[in-house]
Amino acid sequence: RGAPPTIIVIFGASGDLTARKLIPALYNLGLDNLLPGDFHLIGYGRKPIPDEEFQADAEKDVNEFSRRPLNPDIWPQLKANIHYHAGGYDDPKAFAELREKCLDIEKKAGRDLQFVFYISTPPSVFKPILENLGSSGLAAHGKGTPLASKMIIEKPFGRDLATAQELNQIIANQFDEHQVFRIDHYLGKETVQDLMVLRFANTIFEPIWNRRYVDCVQITVAEDLGVGTRGGYYDTSGATRDMLQNHTMQLLALTAMEAPVSLGAEDIRDEKVKLLKSIQPLRLDPKDGDAVRAQYAEGLIGGEKVPGYLQEKDIPATSSTETFAALRMSINNWRWQGVPFYLRSGKRLARRVSEIAIQFKQPPGGLFTDPSRFDMAANTLVIQIQPDEGTTFLLNSKIPGLETRTQPVKMHFRYATTFGSNTPEAYERLILDAMVGDSTLFIRGDETETSWKLYTPLLEYWEECGRKGLDSYACGSWGPLSADRLLWESNHEWRRAG
Ligand code: BG6
Numbered sequence: 398r399g400a401p402p403t404i405i406v407i408f409g410a411s412g413d414l415t416a417r418k419l420i421p422a423l424y425n426l427g428l429d430n431l432l433p434g435d436f437h438l439i440g441y442g443r444k445p446i447p448d449e450e451f452q453a454d455a456e457k458d459v460n461e462f463s464r465r466p467l468n469p470d471i472w473p474q475l476k477a478n479i480h481y482h483a484g485g486y487d488d489p490k491a492f493a494e495l496r497e498k499c500l501d502i503e504k505k506a507g508r509d510l511q512f513v514f515y516i517s518t519p520p521s522v523f524k525p526i527l528e529n530l531g532s533s534g535l536a537a538h539g540k541g542t543p544l545a546s547k548m549i550i551e552k553p554f555g556r557d558l559a560t561a562q563e564l565n566q567i568i569a570n571q572f573d574e575h576q577v578f579r580i581d582h583y584l585g586k587e588t589v590q591d592l593m594v595l596r597f598a599n600t601i602f603e604p605i606w607n608r609r610y611v612d613c614v615q616i617t618v619a620e621d622l623g624v625g626t627r628g629g630y631y632d633t634s635g636a637t638r639d640m641l642q643n644h645t646m647q648l649l650a651l652t653a654m655e656a657p658v659s660l661g662a663e664d665i666r667d668e669k670v671k672l673l674k675s676i677q678p679l680r681l682d683p684k685d686g687d688a689v690r691a692q693y694a695e696g697l698i699g700g701e702k703v704p705g706y707l708q709e710k711d712i713p714a715t716s717s718t719e720t721f722a723a724l725r726m727s728i729n730n731w732r733w734q735g736v737p738f739y740l741r742s743g744k745r746l747a748r749r750v751s752e753i754a755i756q757f758k759q760p761p762g763g764l765f766t767d768p769s770r771f772d773m774a775a776n777t778l779v780i781q782i783q784p785d786e787g788t789t790f791l792l793n794s795k796i797p798g799l800e801t802r803t804q805p806v807k808m809h810f811r812y813a814t815t816f817g818s819n820t821p822e823a824y825e826r827l828i829l830d831a832m833v834g835d836s837t838l839f840i841r842g843d844e845t846e847t848s849w850k851l852y853t854p855l856l857e858y859w860e861e862c863g864r865k866g867l868d869s870y871a872c873g874s875w876g877p878l879s880a881d882r883l884l885w886e887s888n889h890e891w892r893r894a895g
Pocket residue numbers: 552620639
């Protein structure tokens with residue numbers, strides 16, 4: 398899969414994402430010989446930085462964050478093609494100069510180059526960047542040819558339905574949908590891509606992947622980290638916008654959608670949108686609703702005392718931002734009606750683990766009902782997204798011995814054991830796909846709007862409530878009791894994830 402000759406411009410070049418993920422991902426693509434012969438990177442940021450300093454920073458990023466060490470045979474050539482351009486995001490002159498710089502590189506290369514714009518800035522400047530890409534003529538570069546410009550945009554993609562629609566409109570003024578790559582880095586994870594393979598490249602799951610056999614589905618995206626230095630951003634976002642509306646919904650859509658007609662981007666995304674549209678509106682009733690939210694309070698992580706959310710840097714003392722949310726979703730279609738999908742995500746939980754658990758119904762009949770002899774668990778297929786990537790199947794087995802006793806046991810498949818552990822990072826796959834023009838692992842405009850449509854009433858309702866009804870949980874726990882109650886109401890319990 399060769400990418401055409403490319404200049405990639407990263408807006409937000411001095412940001413954390415560029416250092417931790419984007420530069421190391423580009424380096425690893427170079428190491429695997431996946432970058433085109435003519436490849437240039439231009440970092441764009443407000444601060445004036447000489448090219449040499451930006452190159453030295455990039456080298457530091459590779460040394461610090463790359464999954465593989467810096468290779469002295471590959472690096473010098475890559476480094477020589479790293480440039481920096483200082484300018485404001487709302488400064489037309491700086492964009493005109495950027496265009497000159499790009500055209501100059503193209504001229505020196507002696508061939509047409511594809512321009513890829515990676516917007517990795519805070520959302521407050523998405524709009525001026527997009528408009529300036531349009532008015533400078535950069536967005537239109539190569540239009541109508543296979544080298545038409547492309548635009549990759551980071552999250553957050555809006556903060557509700559109206560702002561997502563507005564952003565889609567601003568994008569559509571400058572780019573056609575096939576030029577647009579909305580990032581959800583969860584789609585770049587190996588285990589998330591494997592979901593489709595697991596479901597549709599194996600015959601045994603499809604017949605039981607429905608309401609006749611599945612009792613409930615639990616999706617957990619838990620982190621043990623707190624908000625760290627990102628308090629300013631996080632407090633305007635919260636767990637629901639930061640994780641549930643995007644990453645967790647992608648996991649849900651891939652788990653529950655119908656088989657696509659082909660592996661083509663549009664066929665897969667059509668199925669995801671169809672599934673998202675069949676999710677019922679969330680009930681907001683404070684007593685009998687489908688959602689709970691909470692904030693972490695002081696507690697212990699790894700035996701060490703850590704502060705509560707309100708004591709974190711840049712968090713207002715009266716903040717009502719949730720750091721944990723749990724939801725119950727109902728999908729109104731032939732496959733899933735009556736099967737609850739439980740979603741939860743939070744910071745400062747007991748451990749970092751993301752997983753999807755398909756819990757099957759109990760067998761009929763009364764053969765193994767005596768609890769003194771038969772320890773039985775529901776058959777559960779657990780797709781462990783991270784860490785310790787793999788799939789586990791939980792079944793019941795006879796304990797060897799002269800008596801008939803049972804115990805739940807696990808069948809494991811581990812990526813690290815089978816494939817080794819040095820798999821590509823999500824951003825490597827995503828940047829390569831965008832350069833090649835494959836949008837399968839990116840969010841389509843209508844997809845993000847469908848998801849926001851579901852979440853917006855809930856977010857507005859919580860905003861109205863302020864701190865009323867906001868629960869709390871101790872750092873290092875699995876969340877508030879209200880999240881357990883949400884499942885008890887339907888005779889379920891959260892699995893112990895991980
Ligand atoms: C990001 C969120 O999208 O995903 C962060 O903004 C979160 O708050 C991160 O920590 C989690 O990503 P991963 O790949 O570590 O699960």
